[in-house]
Amino acid sequence: MRALNTIPLVPARVDHLLIAEMVTRGARVLDIGCGDGELLSLLEVNRDVDGRGIELSQSNVNLCVARGLSVIQGDADRDLVHFPDKSFDYAILSQTLQATRHPRHVLEQLLRIGRHAIVSFPNFGHWRIRLQFLMHGRMPVTPNLPESWHETQNIHYCTIKDFLALSEAVDAKVERTVALNAYGKRMGLNLPLAWHNLIGEQAVFLLTRNGTE
Amino acid sequence: MAQASTAQCDIAHFSEDEPLPLDSGAMLAPYSIAYQTYGTLNADKSNAVVVCHALTGDQYVVGTHPVTGKPGWWATMVGPGKPVDTDRYFVICPNIIGGCMGSTGPASLNPRTNRVYGLDFPVITIRDMVRAQARLIERLGIDSLFCVIGGSMGGMQVLEWAASYGDKVFCAVPIASAPRHSSQNIAFHEVGRQAVMADPDWRGGRYLDEGVLPRKGLSVARMAAHITYLSSKALHEKFGRKLQDRETLTFGFDADFQVESYLRYQGSTFVDRFDANSYLYITRAMDYFDLAADHGGTLANAFADIKTRFCVISFTSDWLYPTRDSREIVRALNSVAANVSFVEIESDKGHDAFLLDEPELFGTVSGFLNAAAARRGIAPAPARILASA
Numbered sequence: 084m085r086a087l088n089t090i091p092l093v094p095a096r097v098d099h100l101l102i103a104e105m106v107t108r109g110a111r112v113l114d115i116g117c118g119d120g121e122l123l124s125l126l127e128v129n130r131d132v133d134g135r136g137i138e139l140s141q142s143n144v145n146l147c148v149a150r151g152l153s154v155i156q157g158d159a160d161r162d163l164v165h166f167p168d169k170s171f172d173y174a175i176l177s178q179t180l181q182a183t184r185h186p187r188h189v190l191e192q193l194l195r196i197g198r199h200a201i202v203s204f205p206n207f208g209h210w211r212i213r214l215q216f217l218m219h220g221r222m223p224v225t226p227n228l229p230e231s232w233h234e235t236q237n238i239h240y241c242t243i244k245d246f247l248a249l250s251e252a253v254d255a256k257v258e259r260t261v262a263l264n265a266y267g268k269r270m271g272l273n274l275p276l277a278w279h280n281l282i283g284e285q286a287v288f289l290l291t292r293n294g295t296e
Numbered sequence: 297m298a299q300a301s302t303a304q305c306d307i308a309h310f311s312e313d314e315p316l317p318l319d320s321g322a323m324l325a326p327y328s329i330a331y332q333t334y335g336t337l338n339a340d341k342s343n344a345v346v347v348c349h350a351l352t353g354d355q356y357v358v359g360t361h362p363v364t365g366k367p368g369w370w371a372t373m374v375g376p377g378k379p380v381d382t383d384r385y386f387v388i389c390p391n392i393i394g395g396c397m398g399s400t401g402p403a404s405l406n407p408r409t410n411r412v413y414g415l416d417f418p419v420i421t422i423r424d425m426v427r428a429q430a431r432l433i434e435r436l437g438i439d440s441l442f443c444v445i446g447g448s449m450g451g452m453q454v455l456e457w458a459a460s461y462g463d464k465v466f467c468a469v470p471i472a473s474a475p476r477h478s479s480q481n482i483a484f485h486e487v488g489r490q491a492v493m494a495d496p497d498w499r500g501g502r503y504l505d506e507g508v509l510p511r512k513g514l515s516v517a518r519m520a521a522h523i524t525y526l527s528s529k530a531l532h533e534k535f536g537r538k539l540q541d542r543e544t545l546t547f548g549f550d551a552d553f554q555v556e557s558y559l560r561y562q563g564s565t566f567v568d569r570f571d572a573n574s575y576l577y578i579t580r581a582m583d584y585f586d587l588a589a590d591h592g593g594t595l596a597n598a599f600a601d602i603k604t605r606f607c608v609i610s611f612t613s614d615w616l617y618p619t620r621d622s623r624e625i626v627r628a629l630n631s632v633a634a635n636v637s638f639v640e641i642e643s644d645k646g647h648d649a650f651l652l653d654e655p656e657l658f659g660t661v662s663g664f665l666n667a668a669a670a671r672r673g674i675a676p677a678p679a680r681i682l683a684s685a
Contacts, residue, residue, distance in 0.1 A: 135636075144638070145639050145659070148663055149659040149660055149663035150667075151664065151667025151670075152637075152667070153605065153635050153636065153637045154638075155626055155630070155638035156638055156639075162627075165630040165631050166631065167632065167633055171633070
């Protein structure tokens with residue numbers, strides 16, 4: 084029974100719905116890079132979470148707070164260190180990892196702050212990106228990543244395989260992986276990893292630190 | 297003891313048997329707290345909001361001020377349909393102890409000497425002010441507050457409320473405030489106090505006994521302080537180097553410039569409504585404020601295990617309590633995983649922006665309060681009936 088000022092009228096993004104599915108009802112959630120609060124609103128309305136957000140853009144922060152969301156202005160690279168260990172059930176990084184200066188540090192912080200970490204990112208291993216690079220020899224521009232190299236905030240692209248390797252390097256256990264194809268449909272679980280990496284346009288990972296839970 | 301009511305405001309009296317322990321170790325008794333209320337307390341007493349006023353503010357938040365005849369100091373923020381909606385919330389604004397608008401302060405009569413307190417009034421702190429407010433709330437039969445909100449020194453009281461009575465505060469909104477007074481803040485206040493005390497009419501603080509007022513000293517103190525409430529840009533845009541009622545410089549020390557004339561006016565009107573000793577005591581209380589020092593040197597300790605929801609707000613051009621002070625509060629709250637929102641509002645109006653028409657401030661406060669009130673189960677304000685033509 085949340086009287087949020089704005090309940091999203093547009094259909095929720097598929098990756099947001101996927102994340103909402105991974106979050107248990109009533110959980111404490113920190114959404115890092117929460118933008119205008121779309122995912123946080125969805126989680127508060129659908130999953131009844133105790134949600135909080137960090138967002139780089141001050142205008143987005145002000146928008147979120149006016150919507151009744153608990154959001155602070157901050158930077159994923161710099162400000163996560165202030166949060167205590169395991170202070171949230173889920174630390175979520177949605178479409179933000181590739182824009183951080185130190186993705187490994189940020190991922191480690193997520194795993195420290197949250198009992199679980201949820202990370203979604205655009206898969207740079209998608210066939211269309213590979214093909215563009217191969218055919219034209221230029222940095223790819225796709226419907227999913229529409230900005231050219233000099234305009235994009237995304238400074239650390241990775242593929243699904245790269246992210247798996249990073250997860251291993253920071254000693255994280257992958258609890259769930261979902262890849263979405265270009266139509267926003269989730270891909271079959273039985274497909275081999277190489278296929279996910281080739282056809283998945285986006286990926287969502289649910290992780291925990293090894294040795295906990 | 298019952299509340300006495302005057303035409304202007306309510307006054308709660310606390311007797312000799314209910315002394316207020318002060319941080320200095322002294323006891324204050326008897327004492328009174330003058331306060332105003334707006335709106336109606338709901339049946340389960342869950343909708344009470346305490347508005348904390350700033351250094352020279354008072355309990356007259358809304359409506360016409362009995363002394364100045366001007367609108368209340370926060371009529372933009374508080375009232376029917378305003379962000380602090382008096383159709384929904386029961387708003388209480390107490391005059392701080394040490395103040396001069398009806399609460400016990402240095403201009404009150406000292407029952408032990410039958411003279412005005414003057415400098416015999418004990419030095420008070422922000423925590424003492426809040427302790428007195430907590431007594432008032434208890435007197436009003438309210439167990440817990442929905443919200444405590446205030447700007448500047450009001451924000452310090454908000455932080456102190458949360459630190460001292462966190463379990464009684466559902467949500468807290470410190471605006472344009474700081475967790476401690478900086479060296480620069482103390483320095484400006486010292487200039488003001490020295491101006492007051494340098495006035496021969498201050499008479500060692502006994503001016504009321506002698507039927508005079510340190511008008512010049514208090515006026516200069518106000519002028520100096522007023523500069524700190526504005527940004528350089530705001531002053532420039534308002535006055536530039538424009539001359540006051542003259543075409544050319546007079547080569548003298550008249551108020552040639554509009555800004556001089558403006559400050560002189562601000563100073564002279566202030567002395568009509570404010571007690572000089574109160575000014576000394578309240579600025580001292582602000583200087584002593586250091587929430588971290590009160591909690592073992594670590595600000596986060598002030599908020600350990602706190603359930604209160606915070607909304608911290610600062611303004612870009614406020615150089616008196618700059619955004620970094622608010623960020624320090626936010627960092628401390630994050631480090632104890634408290635529920636905090638933080639908004640920095642773009643404004644070129646300086647520290648005073650919190651009192652002015654800042655739509656983003658109103659949007660932030662109403663959004664935050666609406667969401668918090670829904671969580672507390674406070675019924676929405678009844679739909680306003682639109683007058684038909």
